[in-house]
Amino acid sequence: xxxxxxxxxxxxxxxxxxxxxxxxxxxxxxxxxxxxxxxxxxxxxxxxxxxxxxxxxxxxxxxxxxxxxxxxxxxxxxxxxxxxxxxxxxxxxxxxxxxxxxxxxxxxxxxxxxxxxxxxxxxxxxxxxxxxxxxxxxxxxxxxxxxxxxxxxxxxxxxxxxxxxxxxxxxxxxxxxxxxxxxxxxxxxxxxxxxxxxxxxxxxxxxxxxxxxxxxxxxxxxxxxxxxxxxxxxxxxxxxxxxxxxxxxxxxxxxxxxxxxxxxxxxxxxxxxxxxxxxxxxxxxxxxxxxxxx
Numbered sequence: 281x282x283x284x285x286x287x288x289x290x291x292x293x294x295x296x297x298x299x300x301x302x303x304x305x306x307x308x309x310x311x312x313x314x315x316x317x318x319x320x321x322x323x324x325x326x327x328x329x330x331x332x333x334x335x336x337x338x339x340x341x342x343x344x345x346x347x348x349x350x351x352x353x354x355x356x357x358x359x360x361x362x363x364x365x366x367x368x369x370x371x372x373x374x375x376x377x378x379x380x381x382x383x384x385x386x387x388x389x390x391x392x393x394x395x396x397x398x399x400x401x402x403x404x405x406x407x408x409x410x411x412x413x414x415x416x417x418x419x420x421x422x423x424x425x426x427x428x429x430x431x432x433x434x435x436x437x438x439x440x441x442x443x444x445x446x447x448x449x450x451x452x453x454x455x456x457x458x459x460x461x462x463x464x465x466x467x468x469x470x471x472x473x474x475x476x477x478x479x480x481x482x483x484x485x486x487x488x489x490x491x492x493x494x495x496x497x498x499x500x501x502x503x504x505x506x507x508x509x510x511x512x513x514x515x516x517x518x519x520x521x522x523x524x525x526x527x528x529x530x531x532x533x534x535x536x537x538x539x540x541x542x543x544x545x546x547x548x549x550x551x552x553x554x555x556x557x558x559x560x561x562x563x564x565x566x567x568x569x570x571x572x573x574x
Contacts, residue, residue: 360393362502364504372394376512376513379517380501382408385408385409385412386415387492387524389493389520392495393499393502420521423525424525427455427525462526463486463519463527464486469482470482471485474508474512475500476503477498489520490524501513
C-alpha cells in the first residue's frame with residue numbers, strides 16, 4: 281500500500297484519499313447550492329404567479345381544481361406522456377423508443393423520463409437489468425480491451441527506446457483526439473440541429489449521457505413538435521454504447537494515472553533506516569511494475 285513518510289513515520293494515504301473524496305463532494309454541494317438555489321426560488325415564484333394569473337383569467341376555476349389538473353399533468357409526465365401536443369403524438373413504446381429504453385437500462389444511464397408502468401413491465405425490467413447490466417459491462421470491457429490492444433500494437437512497432445515514448449504519446453494523442461471529436465464535439469452539432477438545442481445544451485447532454493449520470497432533463501427524440509426519423513433513437517443508442525466504452529477507458533486511464541501519481545509522490549522510502557546496512561539488490565527479485573494503459 282502506498283505510504284506517506286512524515287518525520288520518519290509511514291502513514292497510509294488511504295485516509296487522506298477518503299478525506300479528499302469527501303472534501304470534493306462537499307465542495308460540489310456548496311457550488312451547486314450557490315449556483316442553483318436562487319434560480320430554483322425564482323422559477324418557483326414565477327410558477328406560482330402564472331397559476332394566479334391563470335385563475336384570474338378563468339374565474340370559473342378555483343385553486344383546488346387547478347391543483348388537481350396540475351397533479352394530472354405531473355402523473356402523465358411521470359408515466360412518460362408528454363402533456364404538450366395531442367393524442368397524435370408518437371408512442372413512447374414503439375420499437376425504436378423501446379430499443380433506446382433497453383439501452384438506457386443495461387447501461388444504467390436511467391434518464392428517468394420513461395419507465396414501465398405495468399407490473400409485468402416492471403418485473404421484466406428487473407430481471408432484464410439483472411442479466412443485462414453484467415452483459416453490458418462484459419461487452420464494454422472487451423471493447424475497451426480491443427481499443428487498448430490497438431494502441432499496444434502500435435507501440436510494439438517501434439523497437440528503439442528513444443522513439444517508443446514518442447509513438448506512445450502520439451498514439452494516446454490520436455486516441456483522445458479522435459474519440460473527443462466522434463463522441464463529444466460532433467454529436468452536439470447533430471443534436472443541436474435535430475432537437476433545436478444550443479451547442480452547450482447538446483454538449484451537456486452528450487457528456488451526462490456517456491458518463492451514465494443521466495439526469496433526464498435533456499433526452500433525444502421527446503419533442504412532440506418535431507418529426508424524427510424512425511431509427512433516430514436507435515442510432516443514438518448505438519452511439520451511446522461505443523461512446524461509453526471510449527469514455528470509460530479514458531476514466532480508467534485517468535484513475536490509473538492518479539493512483540500512480542499518488543504512489544510516486546507519497547511512497548518515499550525512509551533513507552535513514554538504510555544507514556549502515558548493506559542491501560544486495562542483485563539478490564532480490566524484481567518487483568512488478570504498474571502498467572498504465574495508454
